[in-house]
Amino acid sequence: MSRLIRMDQTGHTTLAQWNAEDAASVQAAVEAFRAELDQGYFAVVSEGEGHAEQVRELPVDAPLVILRRPIAGG
Amino acid sequence: MYWRPRVSEISLARAGWLWTLNTAAHTVPFLAAAGLLIAFSPVTLPVALAAVAQAWIIPELYAARGANVVRPRAPSKRPAAEQGALGLLGDLLGHDPRELHARTGLVLEKGAFGAWLVGEAGAILVRPRGRRVHCYCVKATDPNLPSGDRVAHLLLALRTDESGFATVANLAFSGAGWRLRRRLPKRMRPALERAVEAARPRA
Numbered sequence: 005m006s007r008l009i010r011m012d013q014t015g016h017t018t019l020a021q022w023n024a025e026d027a028a029s030v031q032a033a034v035e036a037f038r039a040e041l042d043q044g045y046f047a048v049v050s051e052g053e054g055h056a057e058q059v060r061e062l063p064v065d066a067p068l069v070i071l072r073r074p075i076a077g078g
Numbered sequence: 079m080y081w082r083p084r085v086s087e088i089s090l091a092r093a094g095w096l097w098t099l100n101t102a103a104h105t106v107p108f109l110a111a112a113g114l115l116i117a118f119s120p121v122t123l124p125v126a127l128a129a130v131a132q133a134w135i136i137p138e139l140y141a142a143r144g145a146n147v148v149r150p151r152a153p154s155k156r157p158a159a160e161q162g163a164l165g166l167l168g169d170l171l172g173h174d175p176r177e178l179h180a181r182t183g184l185v186l187e188k189g190a191f192g193a194w195l196v197g198e199a200g201a202i203l204v205r206p207r208g209r210r211v212h213c214y215c216v217k218a219t220d221p222n223l224p225s226g227d228r229v230a231h232l233l234l235a236l237r238t239d240e241s242g243f244a245t246v247a248n249l250a251f252s253g254a255g256w257r258l259r260r261r262l263p264k265r266m267r268p269a270l271e272r273a274v275e276a277a278r279p280r281a
Contacts (some may be wrong), residue, residue: 011227012227013156013160013167013220013223014158015156015158015159015226016162016227035254048234051274054189054237055237056238057105057238070166070232075218075232076216077247077248078199078215
């Protein structure tokens with residue numbers, strides 16, 4: 005089961021869970037994903053130590069997609 | 079940040095040299111004045127010593143500014159959120175970096191520019207050979223995140239685009255690693271030592 009999570013003030017919130025073979029769960033995850041991107045979040049897929057990729061479409065095969073806020077110089 | 083050129087090896091080296099020149103411009107006049115005072119009249123020794131102290135203090139203040147970028151911020155008032163955030167951060171790390179973070183509060187991450195130490199609101203880049211460090215102020219834009227999430231935000235941004243990460247961040251200090259080490263909280267010094275080891279090319 006893949007998960008879409010958002011890092012927020014609660015630690016993190018699971019927004020959607022899906023199974024690549026279940027079209028309804030994928031559709032719900034895609035909608036949740038797009039809604040968060042519209043809110044200004046960035047979506048990242050961690051690819052093990054030292055590697056991560058920013059994505060603009062929900063990667064259905066990824067086990068975990070993390071939503072993060074932009075960063076800024078302090 | 080379209081107005082900033084993307085950080086590269088060349089721009090990092092140039093920033094280091096400019097920082098050194100700037101520090102020299104602030105300290106050499108004081109040292110020269112001290113030498114001249116003593117040469118002209120030994121009676122002026124106290125003033126000369128004050129000038130030498132000034133020349134020592136200025137780089138130390140810069141180093142303290144650099145160390146401040148990784149000082150821990152106020153913890154979240156929600157312990158459950160802190161635990162959840164630390165769990166997610168732990169999932170992003172291997173065993174050794176996770177253990178180092180638990181001890182020091184900093185995450186060690188190797189990159190193309192050197193070895194990074196990522197904190198809650200800043201990061202330290204130890205350049206290859208381990209002598210020079212660059213300290214950057216950079217943070218997640220949500221100020222109410224738990225500390226683990228603040229680190230995870232920066233870590234994921236760094237992993238996604240190292241050059242972009244260094245471009246967005248503001249340089250707070252560039253200089254000798256030993257000078258920064260003295261200004262870091264004791265708890266964090268082992269992390270800097272590990273980063274220096276990681277930055278050195280393997281024989």
